[in-house]
């Protein structure tokens with residue numbers, strides 16, 4: 001388990017160096033997929049390596065000349081990385097520009113300053129009623145497939161796509177298993193490690209990640225941990241596209257809280273829902289995207305409530321509270337949050353919202369707020 | 381001697397207020413008359429009008445609210461209800477209004493609208509979906525959502541046009557038929573388009589007077605005259621209004637009366653982004669004393685710049701084509717490439733000296749790649765631009781000092797280039 005974890009930490013500690021090395025080792029093209037819903041399986045089936053774009057840890061510098069300061073962290077950090085040449089090892093990018101307005105900033109900036117060999121803009125639809133929505137999602141994925149075929153000069157066959165889907169589904173199953181084991185003994189991994197595990201899956205070729213996860217799971221099964229008596233379980237929710245600053249996860253744990261599960265994208269959301277293997281694989285990929293749960297505020301769903309989903313997750317895990325993590329300047333989450341909050345109030349759920357900025361100056365204020373939160377829920 | 385610039389106000393624009401007020405008053409009292417009410421975002425309200433529903437258009441309401449000075453108090457209620465200041469201010473205005481009614485918090489009665497029987501959410505921008513969802517979750521409003529993707533490149537337009545047209549036919553029209561209990565009124569939609577076409581053709585003639593040197597009117601004058609080409613569409617009073625406006629502009633030309641006294645403008649500017657509805661006067665006071673006049677902009681040009689393409693005989697197809705057709709491509713003007721094409725044309729047609737890129741802190745729909753757009757256009761046309769940050773409604777996001785500094789920088793750049801010529 002230690003060996004697997006060491007590799008995961010290595011991959012995620014310097015994703016730039018890792019992905020660059022990956023390209024050399026495999027002699028394959030690297031395609032950056034802006035989170036959250038690019039169907040990576042298609043890129044995989046095209047013989048390239050899809051990598052989910054991440055938020056860097058450095059302060060934004062050159063990026064200021066390209067994006068306003070009131071854009072979310074990953075938008076500013078990604079543009080900064082791109083214009084500073086930190087992502088020069090990437091051969092192409094895919095942007096689903098209908099997720100939020102910020103995501104619409106990238107294609108033109110990339111075309112002007114990065115000039116990627118490949119770039120695809122996706123318009124995945126909102127999850128509204130009517131056949132036109134599903135048909136359009138399928139058309140989008142067909143057009144994505146064709147653009148990849150044009151770029152590589154090779155056809156993506158139904159069989160190769162199904163094989164890629166199987167590999168991805170296996171990865172999802174393995175990540176589910178990691179989460180199950182963690183749920184049984186939450187102290188087995190630190191929250192930052194769990195985030196790194198999921199993140200490693202976003203960066204590594206899935207075959208390799210699958211092997212690593214198998215090793216990790218075997219180790220997790222064997223390992224015994226002492227359960228701390230007074231720790232209070234909480235569920236972090238939100239933080240849409242971005243890796244959360246690990247310091248915040250550490251802070252939550254240092255204050256005596258424990259995270260048995262999460263509702264984060266760099267977390268359980270990434271591997272939720274498998275792709276069907278019967279029938280047309282493009283339709284199956286569209287259907288995974290069109291799945292309403294776990295609810296994502298970028299997708300236009302209102303017949304189920306995010307708050308209900310979070311409360312269920314909290315109760316299933318015997319947790320006592322919810323920590324909402326809101327990325328500063330993330331409109332989909334910001335617009336949903338008041339309704340999420342009022343659901344919590346109505347149901348008498350302990351919830352606190354932490355707003356996270358890309359450039360964290362000090363964690364003191366967050367610490368104070370979390371401290372009083374833990375005191376309140378600790379007394380319940 | 382320093383020139384003292386001031387605005388020559390148009391007479392005709394005084395006549396818009398009663399039309400606008402009547403629209404909102406009719407809407408406020410619609411339920412009392414047993415009429416059905418819709419709310420709409422994106423270009424979707426025409427379907428409600430065709431069915432005889434009174435309909436409020438989200439951006440129009442926001443402009444109105446800002447115009448009557450009710451913005452701040454409504455935003456305060458939204459904040460009280462938990463809305464975050466970084467959410468789009470149009471979103472917050474609607475939540476604030478709903479919450480004020482639900483919680484019995486007194487606000488300007490003119491800013492209160494009846495809750496709709498149907499909210500038609502045209503999702504041009506994802507936030508338009510967010511506020512419809514919020515209205516549904518908080519107040520149980522029935523939502524009819526339509527996905528309206530803005531194309532990044534022209535190649536994407538045909539498949540998006542097909543997608544949008546299918547939603548109109550398969551979802552929008554049947555839903556209206558169900559809500560109103562009658563077949564869709566294609567004839568009325570045709571009539572609305574016929575009137576719109578006539579109004580917009582007249583409006584285009586008025587645009588010609590922006591090309592005069594000195595200009596005969598300002599973009600702000602056009603801003604207050606926008607309703608007849610938008611949410612007052614289908615109202616024949618719009619034809620009368622624009623006929624009068626055209627006549628007044630013709631008279632100005634004949635008598636050589638400029639928009640800016642005494643002898644016309646020193647700087648001819650393009651305005652990018654929303655019109656800052658609650659701060660039109662504030663910006664005017666920054667421009668005019670410097671002899672600057674704003675003449676054209678991307679958002680005000682959104683209202684059917686090619687009315688000749690409107691085909692009232694095929695109303696639903698025409699509506700889809702206006703937004704996504706290869707000739708009209710209204711939505712494409714919002715992508716960075718489309719923006720560059722459009723502004724380039726405007727720079728040439730209206731002899732523009734500088735670009736003011738208004739960047740709303742809470743609405744990013746037109747902020748996309750603004751610095752890039754400035755850079756490309758400066759290189760191509762030698763016309764400088766500055767970004768001015770702010771908001772359409774929320775005064776907390778407007779900084780006088782910043783506006784002042786950026787505008788002065790723009791004027792200096794223009795002066796510098798003139799000297800070098």
Ligand code: SF4
Nearest residue numbers: 072100240241330331
């Ligand atoms: S964090 Fe939010 S605003 Fe930023 S890219 Fe993701 S969904 Fe969009």
Ligand code: SF4
Nearest residue numbers: 468505507508743745
């Ligand atoms: S973000 Fe902008 S375009 Fe979108 S709903 Fe708000 S004001 Fe309108």
